[in-house]
Amino acid sequence: MLEALKEEVCEQNHELPRNGLVVGSGGNVSGRDGATGLVVIKPSGVKFAKLTPDKMVVVDLDGNVVEGAMKPSVDTGIHLFLYRHRDDLGGIAHTHSPYATSFAARGERIPAVLTPITHMIGRDVPCSRYATPGEVDTGKAILEAAEGGAAVLVKAHGVFTMGKSATEATAIAMYLEEAAMTTHLALLRGPVEELSQEEIDRCHGWFRRNYGQHGTKPVSS
Numbered sequence: 239m240l241e242a243l244k245e246e247v248c249e250q251n252h253e254l255p256r257n258g259l260v261v262g263s264g265g266n267v268s269g270r271d272g273a274t275g276l277v278v279i280k281p282s283g284v285k286f287a288k289l290t291p292d293k294m295v296v297v298d299l300d301g302n303v304v305e306g307a308m309k310p311s312v313d314t315g316i317h318l319f320l321y322r323h324r325d326d327l328g329g330i331a332h333t334h335s336p337y338a339t340s341f342a343a344r345g346e347r348i349p350a351v352l353t354p355i356t357h358m359i360g361r362d363v364p365c366s367r368y369a370t371p372g373e374v375d376t377g378k379a380i381l382e383a384a385e386g387g388a389a390v391l392v393k394a395h396g397v398f399t400m401g402k403s404a405t406e407a408t409a410i411a412m413y414l415e416e417a418a419m420t421t422h423l424a425l426l427r428g429p430v431e432e433l434s435q436e437e438i439d440r441c442h443g444w445f446r447r448n449y450g451q452h453g454t455k456p457v458s459s
């Protein structure tokens with residue numbers, strides 16, 4: 239079942255190590271099927287190089303395994319919490335990518351100083367309060383901090399990105415890490431001027447209308 243979604247979710251999980259966003263088996267991507275509401279997610283503790291579409295696990299929104307021989311990711315509960323509370327989400331990615339997570343380690347947001355990332359997410363990247371590891375507290379902290387947006391740092395933990403598909407959530411995670419690295423480097427040399435929300439809104443609207451072959455509509459804040 240859901241063969242196309244399994245292919246997509248598997249491929250997007252492979253993008254995490256390819257782009258230097260994860261080490262070992264840490265990090266995960268999921269996708270939600272719009273028709274059935276079922277979620278496809280990476281199995282727990284399996285090295286990325288070993289992931290194939292048939293190893294993906296299908297779960298319902300309560301966490302029951304509907305198909306798959308392996309246990310789903312340890313973070314499945316967080317993904318499902320977010321899907322249950324955000325009807326707009328079709329994909330979620332989670333990483334501990336180093337530059338973005340260095341902001342999370344300090345409990346700091348990533349300021350909106352670069353247009354490419356703000357094109358995609360329409361705002362700065364907020365940092366949540368500290369959350370006890372586990373699905374409910376972390377899920378609540380992400381929801382609160384996201385305010386309907388597409389990317390959140392979880393204090394002392396890492397990055398969660400959300401999109402209308404697994405592919406979009408993963409793309410946001412990749413560009414967010416690039417922006418975090420560049421912002422960090424710029425801040426080393428002194429204060430950096432933040433973009434105004436008015437300018438961010440203008441760029442975000444332009445990007446949504448013009449990006450890609452048919453335009454795109456990333457999750458907006």
Ligand SMILES: [Zn+2]
Pocket residue numbers: 265332333334395396
């Ligand atoms: Zn994590």
